[in-house]
Amino acid sequence: MKSDGNPIDPTQRLRDAPRCTAMAKSTRQRCCNPAKRGWSVCRLHGAGGGAPRGETHPNFKHGLRSKEVETLRKLASLLGKNARAQGL
């Protein structure tokens, strides 16, 4: 058994879980369901939704227009501009 957590009330860690920050339309109050891991909202309010990123996206072709490559290209362009401005 894991030693961390409250030894008197083992369910305390469940109550301490981060809560959904979404506003419930029906009650106009915060949802407060437990948020999905890595998200600030619960499964009912969009956690885990959206298309997969990167190579797993169905429209992925070659990755030459991916965010990482675009950033790299921009940096290289800046380096070149800097070098030309300094007369190198």
Ligand SMILES: [Zn+2]
């Ligand atoms: Zn929610």
